[in-house]
Amino acid sequence: MSGKVFALVDGNSFYCSCERVFQPELSRRPVIVLSNNDGCAVARTPEAKALGIKMGAPFFQIRDLCKREGVAVFSSNYALYGDMSRRMNDIYHRFAPEVEVYSIDESFLDITGIAADRTAYGQEIRQTVRQWTGIPTCVGIGPTKTLAKLANRTAKNVPALKGVCDFTNADQREALLPPIPVGDLWGVGKATAEKLKANGIETVGQLRAMNPRHARQLLTVVGERMVLELNGVLCLDLEAAPPTRKGMAVTRGFSRPITTLDEMCEAIAAYATRIGEKLRQHGLAAVHGQVFMHSSPFAREPWIHRSRAFAPIEATNDTHELIRLATRAGREAWKDGYRYAKAGIILTELVAAADVQRGLWGAAERDHQQKLMTALDAVNRRYGRGSLVPAAAGLKRGWGTRFEMRSGRFSTSWGEMPIVSGHDGSDTQRPQPARRTP
Amino acid sequence: MGARSLRHKPRSGAPAAHSLFEGVLDGKSVPVMFRNMTALPSPSVLHFLGPVSSYSMPLHLMGTRICAGFPSPADDFIDDEIDLTRILVANRPATFLWRVSGNSMIETGIHDGDVVVVDRSMNPRHGEVVVASIRGEVSLKLYQNDGKPRLAFANKDMPAFAVSEEDDVTVWGVVTWTLHKPNKR
Numbered sequence: 166m167s168g169k170v171f172a173l174v175d176g177n178s179f180y181c182s183c184e185r186v187f188q189p190e191l192s193r194r195p196v197i198v199l200s201n202n203d204g205c206a207v208a209r210t211p212e213a214k215a216l217g218i219k220m221g222a223p224f225f226q227i228r229d230l231c232k233r234e235g236v237a238v239f240s241s242n243y244a245l246y247g248d249m250s251r252r253m254n255d256i257y258h259r260f261a262p263e264v265e266v267y268s269i270d271e272s273f274l275d276i277t278g279i280a281a282d283r284t285a286y287g288q289e290i291r292q293t294v295r296q297w298t299g300i301p302t303c304v305g306i307g308p309t310k311t312l313a314k315l316a317n318r319t320a321k322n323v324p325a326l327k328g329v330c331d332f333t334n335a336d337q338r339e340a341l342l343p344p345i346p347v348g349d350l351w352g353v354g355k356a357t358a359e360k361l362k363a364n365g366i367e368t369v370g371q372l373r374a375m376n377p378r379h380a381r382q383l384l385t386v387v388g389e390r391m392v393l394e395l396n397g398v399l400c401l402d403l404e405a406a407p408p409t410r411k412g413m414a415v416t417r418g419f420s421r422p423i424t425t426l427d428e429m430c431e432a433i434a435a436y437a438t439r440i441g442e443k444l445r446q447h448g449l450a451a452v453h454g455q456v457f458m459h460s461s462p463f464a465r466e467p468w469i470h471r472s473r474a475f476a477p478i479e480a481t482n483d484t485h486e487l488i489r490l491a492t493r494a495g496r497e498a499w500k501d502g503y504r505y506a507k508a509g510i511i512l513t514e515l516v517a518a519a520d521v522q523r524g525l526w527g528a529a530e531r532d533h534q535q536k537l538m539t540a541l542d543a544v545n546r547r548y549g550r551g552s553l554v555p556a557a558a559g560l561k562r563g564w565g566t567r568f569e570m571r572s573g574r575f576s577t578s579w580g581e582m583p584i585v586s587g588h589d590g591s592d593t594q595r596p597q598p599a600r601r602t603p
Numbered sequence: 604m605g606a607r608s609l610r611h612k613p614r615s616g617a618p619a620a621h622s623l624f625e626g627v628l629d630g631k632s633v634p635v636m637f638r639n640m641t642a643l644p645s646p647s648v649l650h651f652l653g654p655v656s657s658y659s660m661p662l663h664l665m666g667t668r669i670c671a672g673f674p675s676p677a678d679d680f681i682d683d684e685i686d687l688t689r690i691l692v693a694n695r696p697a698t699f700l701w702r703v704s705g706n707s708m709i710e711t712g713i714h715d716g717d718v719v720v721v722d723r724s725m726n727p728r729h730g731e732v733v734v735a736s737i738r739g740e741v742s743l744k745l746y747q748n749d750g751k752p753r754l755a756f757a758n759k760d761m762p763a764f765a766v767s768e769e770d771d772v773t774v775w776g777v778v779t780w781t782l783h784k785p786n787k788r
Contacts, residue, residue, distance in 0.1 A: 189736040189739050189740075189741060189771075189773075189775070190738075190739030190740065191739075192739065192771070193739075193771075251696075252695075252696035252697075253696070255695060255696040256696050293724075296697075296723060296724060297694070297696055297697035297723050297724045298696065298697065298723070299723065299775075575699075576699055576700075579700075582700050582701060582702045582718065583699075583701050583702070583741070584701065584702050584703075584704050584741075585701040585702070585703055585704070585719065585734050585741050585742060585743055586704055586705055586740065586741060586742040586743070587703045587704060587705030587706060587707045587708050587713060587715065587742070587743045588704070588705035588707055588742070589705075589707035589756045589757065589758045589761055
């Protein structure tokens with residue numbers, strides 16, 4: 166075994182659990198959260214799963230079911246989920262010297278050498294997170310990240326484990342790990358699972374027994390690593406510092422199809438504004454990027470997908486420059502007569518803003534622009550995102566992303582704080598009930 | 604989010620005790636760790652300082668201008684600033700704000716429209732004001748515990764609720780501060 170001990174902690178039905186913290190009346194109702202533009206279900210409580218609501222189910226297909234069964238439906242509230250995630254990671258840092266934030270609801274903790282009774286330690290993490298934030302979690306423990314991830318999945322699926330599964334414990338590992346289907350393994354997609362099945366390998370136990378060199382032949386170095394990690398050999402260490410970003414994207418579906426070039430340019434300018442903010446926030450500059458747009462894959466309409474690359478003369482994170490480049494690429498990509506459902510900007514090459522090669526000319530303008538961007542960011546930090554925007558990004562934004570059933574930004578906005586009743590029946594005024602199923 | 608950890612390598616000859624704590628530096632938490640022991644009795648033995656808010660609003664108690672002439676006699680006595688966030692938010696990941704609607708708690712100094720600071724990490728004590736969740740409704744209550752924990756109205760004529768996970772009567776968090784504006788402006 167690797168000598169290391171990792172714990173993977175993740176939130177159960179995380180987005181739905183965040184909604185429930187501030188609206189306890191939802192605790193016994195099925196809850197789902199929809200993707201951007203209220204497109205499809207991206208988070209479901211067990212009660213909602215039991216009603217047959219599948220991951221990714223388009224909302225228009227389940228709208229009637231939700232109404233009939235009293236399912237509470239919410240638009241994504243990323244301000245809330247992001248804040249709850251930050252709080253959970255704050256807590257993890259009290260239990261482990263190093264934490265890798267793997268996604269908004271999953272973190273790896275390095276708990277090597279910390280606790281003799283790891284299951285009890287896992288329970289203590291769960292209970293602390295549950296009490297402090299209200300979010301239920303599961304904890305998977307293992308000598309490698311792959312085994313910790315599998316243990317976490319097992320903790321979710323086996324109620325008797327009470328939310329903690331420890332694969333550093335040989336008894337628990339040998340009883341529970343071998344029969345898991347390979348398709349449930351981290352990093353094994355449909356194609357890989359098929360390939361393994363063709364070679365007679367259907368369970369994690371069989372894969373673990375495979376010769377790593379054969380795994381390499383079959384599934385490249387990724388497969389070899391998987392086999393080694395299943396055997397407790399460390400291949401993937403904790404990445405406590407997030408790797409430098411190599412790319413960045415802002416892509417969004419429209420709330421209604423866009424049919425005019427003016428509106429498309431408005432949308433692209435808005436995305437360019439956002440990507441400029443992101444670049445400056447991370448101290449990066451764009452070297453190369455592309456703009457794309459396409460029609461809806463669901464609607465019975467002619468399909469179109471267009472894209473066009475752009476590259477500034479020198480790497481930039483200036484919003485105005487990005488708007489100029491991206492809208493020009495958008496105009497070139499545009500084709501009349503289609504109903505566009507989505508567009509986006511993808512930056513494919515980034516450099517640290519401090520390392521940008523400076524041209525000889527235009528230094529004064531660049532300094533002016535840089536000061537303007539600093540001021541723009543400061544205003545938006547102080548007065549809230551989108552307080553000050555370039556007019557090119559549009560003011561009405563009829564195409565803007567829809568969040569019609571979003572709950573309050575309970576934990577991050579002074580104006581959207583949850584309301585606690587201080588009524589005792591002797592007064593008649595009652596607080597407004599929280600929003601229910603539309 | 605993201606990495607804000609700065610590892611300190613164990614000194615040779617570090618104490619044979621496992622200590623893990625967070626220091627505070629420029630609003631960032633810095634976990635410090637010695638890994639000389641393999642087992643630990645219980646993490647609750649460890650004492651942690653929570654990370655400090657990075658969006659605090661310091662108030663200057665006093666301060667002296669730099670003067671070209673005689674140095675200020677107060678210079679040696681200048682205190683740190685008062686950081687309100689640090690006082691109001693003792694445990695950041697567990698602290699939430701709720702706005703109050705109604706005057707049932709007026710005797711405890713909580714008025715309609717006030718904001719209460721609520722700490723979920725605290726266990727309530729007898730007589731404390733808490734945010735309670737009673738069958739899905741969130742309300743301010745007095746926590747009473749004389750053997751059997753109950754959630755009571757400030758109005759003594761109203762019957763109290765017995766705390767019970769099964770009946771969906773729970774404490775959401777303990778009220779630690781009330782923010783009240785005495786003047787309308």
